Amino acid sequence: MDFRFSAEERVFIAEVKQFLGREKAHPDAEENMAPDRESDSWFSDTPERRAFNKRLGEAGYLGMSWDSEYGGKGKGGIYDYLLNEELSGVGAPLIGKGVGCIGKTIIAHGSEALKKKFLPKILNAEIEFALGYSEPGAGSDLASLSLRAQRRGDEWVLNGQKMWTSSAHFADWCWVAARTDPSAAKHKGISVFLVPMDHPGLTITEIKTLGGHRTNQVFYDDVCVSNDYLVGEVNKGWTYVCEALDFERFTLYTVSPLLVKLDVLVEMLKITKRDGVALSQNPVIRSRMALLASEVETAKMLQRRVICGAMKNNVPTVEAAMYKLYSTVLGRRMADFALDTLGPLGLLESQAAEAPLNGKWEKSYRATVVDTIGGGTSEIQKNIIARRGLQLP
Amino acid sequence: MDLDFSEEQDMLRDTMRKLCAEYCDLSVVRAMEESEKGFSREFWDRLFELGIGGIRIEEKFGGVDLGVIDCAIVYEEMGRSLAPSPHFSSAVLSARLLSLSESHLEWLPKIASGEAILVPAWQERDAYADVSRIKTQAIRKGNNLILQGQKILVPYANSADALIVLARMEGRLAAILVPSEKFKNGLRAQENMADETLFSVSFDSLSLPEDESLITQDISAQWDQTMLEGIIVQSALAVGGAMRMLEMATDYAKEREQFGKPIGSFQSIAHYLADTATEVEGVRYLMFQAAWALDNGLPFAQLALMSKLQCTAVYRRSTATGVQIHGGIGFSKEADPQLFYRRAKSQQLLNWDPTYLEERIASEIFG
Numbered sequence: 001m002d003f004r005f006s007a008e009e010r011v012f013i014a015e016v017k018q019f020l021g022r023e024k025a026h027p028d029a030e031e032n033m034a035p036d037r038e039s040d041s042w043f044s045d046t047p048e049r050r051a052f053n054k055r056l057g058e059a060g061y062l063g064m065s066w067d068s069e070y071g072g073k074g075k076g077g078i079y080d081y082l083l084n085e086e087l088s089g090v091g092a093p094l095i096g097k098g099v100g101c102i103g104k105t106i107i108a109h110g111s112e113a114l115k116k117k118f119l120p121k122i123l124n125a126e127i128e129f130a131l132g133y134s135e136p137g138a139g140s141d142l143a144s145l146s147l148r149a150q151r152r153g154d155e156w157v158l159n160g161q162k163m164w165t166s167s168a169h170f171a172d173w174c175w176v177a178a179r180t181d182p183s184a185a186k187h188k189g190i191s192v193f194l195v196p197m198d199h200p201g202l203t204i205t206e207i208k209t210l211g212g213h214r215t216n217q218v219f220y221d222d223v224c225v226s227n228d229y230l231v232g233e234v235n236k237g238w239t240y241v242c243e244a245l246d247f248e249r250f251t252l253y254t255v256s257p258l259l260v261k262l263d264v265l266v267e268m269l270k271i272t273k274r275d276g277v278a279l280s281q282n283p284v285i286r287s288r289m290a291l292l293a294s295e296v297e298t299a300k301m302l303q304r305r306v307i308c309g310a311m312k313n314n315v316p317t318v319e320a321a322m323y324k325l326y327s328t329v330l331g332r333r334m335a336d337f338a339l340d341t342l343g344p345l346g347l348l349e350s351q352a353a354e355a356p357l358n359g360k361w362e363k364s365y366r367a368t369v370v371d372t373i374g375g376g377t378s379e380i381q382k383n384i385i386a387r388r389g390l391q392l393p
Numbered sequence: 394m395d396l397d398f399s400e401e402q403d404m405l406r407d408t409m410r411k412l413c414a415e416y417c418d419l420s421v422v423r424a425m426e427e428s429e430k431g432f433s434r435e436f437w438d439r440l441f442e443l444g445i446g447g448i449r450i451e452e453k454f455g456g457v458d459l460g461v462i463d464c465a466i467v468y469e470e471m472g473r474s475l476a477p478s479p480h481f482s483s484a485v486l487s488a489r490l491l492s493l494s495e496s497h498l499e500w501l502p503k504i505a506s507g508e509a510i511l512v513p514a515w516q517e518r519d520a521y522a523d524v525s526r527i528k529t530q531a532i533r534k535g536n537n538l539i540l541q542g543q544k545i546l547v548p549y550a551n552s553a554d555a556l557i558v559l560a561r562m563e564g565r566l567a568a569i570l571v572p573s574e575k576f577k578n579g580l581r582a583q584e585n586m587a588d589e590t591l592f593s594v595s596f597d598s599l600s601l602p603e604d605e606s607l608i609t610q611d612i613s614a615q616w617d618q619t620m621l622e623g624i625i626v627q628s629a630l631a632v633g634g635a636m637r638m639l640e641m642a643t644d645y646a647k648e649r650e651q652f653g654k655p656i657g658s659f660q661s662i663a664h665y666l667a668d669t670a671t672e673v674e675g676v677r678y679l680m681f682q683a684a685w686a687l688d689n690g691l692p693f694a695q696l697a698l699m700s701k702l703q704c705t706a707v708y709r710r711s712t713a714t715g716v717q718i719h720g721g722i723g724f725s726k727e728a729d730p731q732l733f734y735r736r737a738k739s740q741q742l743l744n745w746d747p748t749y750l751e752e753r754i755a756s757e758i759f760g
Contacts, residue, residue, distance in 0.1 A: 001462055002395045003682050009394075266758055286755035287748075293758055294679075294699035301678035302671070308396045322671040379660070385670055386663035390643050393658040 003304065009082060016086040019059055023092070028052065035091030035260060036360050038367035039374075040213040044093040044128055045170045053093055053125035062099050063123045070107055070115070071123045078311055081254075089256030097129045098122040100252075101244035102175050105192075109232030109240060114194070118173075130167035130197065132176035132218065133241070135160070140380050142177075143186045143238060147220060149178035149193060156180075156193060156230065158201075158223040164374070168204045168216040171197050176220075181235050190237035194229040195220075211367030246315045252375070253323055255303040258331060261364070262296050265289075265338055268357055272342070279341050288337060296334075299327040318389035321381040328371035329378065335364035396678060398466070405445075406466050412439055413474035419729055422475045430552060431590025432478040441507030446480065450488050454501035460688035461622060462681060465629035472633025475732055477590070479510050479549035481630075486623050487511035487557055490568065493615040496608045497570055500555075512553040514544035514571075514594055515616075522749035524559055524566055524616060529596065531562040531569055538562075538569060538603050540596040546743065550580055550592035558596070559612060568612035575599055587739035620745065621697045622687060627744050628680040628697075628704035631737070635673045635708040638733045642666060642715040649720075656718070665714050672707045680704050695757045702750040705741035712737040 005013065023029060028048040034041050044050045056062055064079045066072025073079075084094050103122045106114050121127045138145040147160030158178055168174065174195045181189030195202070201223035207215045232240055269279040269289065279285050302323040309316025338361040339346040350359030372378045386392045398406070416436040425431055440446045448464050450456025464485070471480075488504045490513065491497050503509035520526035529542025540560060550556065556571045579595040609615070643666055646657030656662045683696035712734040716723035723730050741747065 001398065001681060001685050003685050005394055270759060280755075280759040286759070287751045289758060290699075290702070290751035290754035293754060294703045297682075297696070297699050298672075298675040298679050298703055301682060302675045304394065304396060305674065305678060308394055311394070312397075319674075322674055325667070326671050326675060379664070382664040382667035383660070385667035386657075386660075389670055390657075390663075390666055392643065392646060392663045392666065393655050 005082070009078065012079060013082055013086065016061070016083055019061075020086060020090055020092070023052070023055070026052075033090045033092050035089075035257065036358070036363060037091060038211065038213075038257075038364060039371060040211070040367070041091040042088070042094045042096075043167060043170075044096065044125075045167070049093045050125065050128070053096070056095065057123055057125040062095060062125060063103065066099075066103065066107065066119075066123075070119050076311065078307065081307055081310075085254045085256050088254040089260050091257075097131060097175070098125075098127055101247045102129050104247045105231065105240050105244050108243070109236075111228070113228050114231065118194075127173055128167060128171045130165050130171035130174040130218075132162040132165055132174045132195070134163045134165075136163055139163075140377055142241075143190070145177055145179060145190065147176070147178045148182070149180050149191060151180075151227075152224070154227050155224045156227065158193065158195065158220045158225070160220050162218045162220070164207070164215050165204075165218045166213070166215045168197065168218050169206065169214060173197060174218070175231075177237050177241055180237075184235065187238040189235055190241070191234050192231040192237040192240050193225055194231060195223060195225055199223050199225075210369050212363065213367065213370070246317070253303060253306065253320065253327065255300050255327070258296055258299060258327060258334070261331075261334060262293060264357070264360070265292075265334065268338070269341060272356065274343065282341075285341055292334060292337060295330055299323070299330050302326050318385055321376075321384040321389075324376065325378050325381040325385070328368070331371055332365075332368045335361055335368050339365055396681070402463060402466055405463060406470060408443065409445065409467050409470035410473070412436070412443065412445075413470050413476050415439075417474055417476040419475065419732065422477065422732060425477050426588035429590075431549060432552075436476060437478055437480075437507055440478070440480065441505075446484055446507045447505035449485055450501055450505040451492065454492075454498065455505035456488075456501075461625055461684040462688055464626055465680060465684045468626050468629035469633035469636070472630035472635075473637040475634065475736060479512060479552060481623070481626060482512040482548050483510045483553075485626055486513050486619055489619045489622060490557055490612070490615055491608065493618060494568065494609045494612065503554075509554045510549065510552050511555050511557060512547060512549055513557045513559070514547040514550070515559040516544060516546045517542070518545060522745045524613070527559055527561055527566065529558065529560040531560040531567055533563070533603065534600075536603055537600045538606055540569065540571070540599040540601060542596055544594045544596075545591075546583065546585075547592045547594050549590050550576070550594055551582075551590070556594065557608065559616065562610060565611045566613045566616070567610045568608040568616075569601065570606050570608055571596070571599070571601065575601065585739065587735040589739060589743075621694050624701035624745055624750075625680060625683045625687065625693075625697045627740060628676075628683070628700040631704040631708035631740050632673065632677045632680055634733055634737060634740070635669075635704070635711040636677070638708075638711045638715040638730070638737075639666065639669050639673055641729065641733075642669075642711075642718045645719055662718055665718060669707075669711045669714050673711060676700070676703045676707045695754065698745075698750050698754050698757070701745060702747055702754065705737070706747070708737040709741050 031048040032052040044053045061083055063072040064075045065077045068074050087094050135145050149156045149158045176193045176195050177190055180191040201221045203219040204216050272279050305319040306316050306323050309319050342356050348355035349362055416439050421433050444457050447456030448459050452458045484504055532539045554573055558569045558571050560567055576594050581593045583591040583593055585591055646662050647655050649656050680700045683693050683700040686693035686696055716730045716734050719730050722728045
């Protein structure tokens, strides 16, 4: 048993920290390193953030786990994870879906043409992707999706609607799951396509969210794409979607944001007074804080189980479900607790001059709501743990 | 990073599981609840014959000197089987206290072989965990010490060859060895929730020769170190119990049918179990991380405190859920969940309770 990262991994972490130290001095640092954006900070949704990702690519940090044949370094997935851990800790954009699930699926199943077209651009951070999965009638039951793709000569014509396409308003391409065989069983009639976001048949409308993040619904109205943009084989899409989720298990859920927030909370409680006494001296707050800190350490352990499973070439499906379930609700409770300690002043938003920590916890309370819903709800995680982990019927 | 166990550790777990199954299954546990002694001598003897008894005692004293991770593996199994014994008091706490104090070392080989049982007596009505509040007094009188006071919740005092009594002495916290013939008359059983074998022990102007009895005049630092190690072992005990409870409840949910199907197919039941499985998995590695830190000479105190707080809380919750899932049979004495339900609460409150743990954790966090 060893709870430390290896010497080589620790050297890499130090290297990334140095890179990020230099980035802190960059004129765009405030835009690029914004932990208060919560999970929204993962995105490269502004020109400054795209430039940041380009610099990541230039430093050799994109595609580390890809084979050298495709311009990667052939390193273990642990390095992608370690990089994301550092990036998420400072609220910088993560290495993203391109290097992660989309690039890896193209490498595994894509045609030579797709590989040539997309892989080099992914490594240069030239493409941002959106994921077109959820629909109005297909949320937790994703396999029941109904956006239709019909073959017409050398083309496919897509019609329907996608929901919660968070990156639609800034992405260049969308990775879309569509129904290609309505007569087949629901898991067996789905295919995956790449659709350029500037296609005239797409209409993107904003959905405003509780946390202030933008997400979108995307309407597909006779969107024609060449058969070249069908990923892999027709009607094998569900397999690719599930595999892509597995590719992400390694990197998707980092623990740094939770650890960093805990540190911020501790400092705040030390310097914030109520009735003349520091909040850190309040016995009720001390007791709740002891428990919260212990729970954050427990979350870290669940996260370590995920990466250990992934490092041993297992697919740590149950471990990942456990970590997501435990850590996301903990993030919500942390924000709730932080607001409780602040009392009514905690309600003030960042624009209000008196807002403690610039309204960090007010924002966090609203922004963390999505975490127990997006990327598979807590209830879906519990189903995975119960059925696959405990073999319940 | 590697959170898997070595082959030797897997073998140790197997050996311990077999030992518990053979000599201390739940029927033995039930019998021990009714017995005065409170533990199976057969189980005790086998534990030491296999060398596991001296797991935390140095080789030069006849132990096998394995790490806390190994000890935790052993205690997970004891927790699974609810195996009662004075092993924790004697071969974990007392052995460590003597070893750290470098005093009365002649007892260690006897503890390592299981021949002698030593039990620390520290808790008092007004001093549960914070030993600075201990009132029991030791007063020097010539070559003797006069011991005055009352200890409570002393495990297996009726089987102990000697107690290690923590007492105030000239402004400091001393550790004093009291042989059984000197305290036998002051014993009174304390009936308790988990039917643990606990006693109050009164010392009424008990006179002891100082040179034989005084372990050290200032045990504070060694005591804290010993307990910080001890609570990791207690965490392992809780984790083992929680894992067994989860298994029992999961098995029951698969076989018990209502409304024409196994109750485990209802999400209300399945999600309870998924929550429990998640917590148990998380705190299990929290505990092993503390053990690993200690074994590797890294700072471990905060991890140990967090571990005891979380592991016993999760054990308690797992038994509440486990009893609930068993429905009517869950609260019957005949079925097994109640055995776990009572012990989980007991383990949460004994050996440093949440109130104390939380305050220590908070002190470390806020400086």
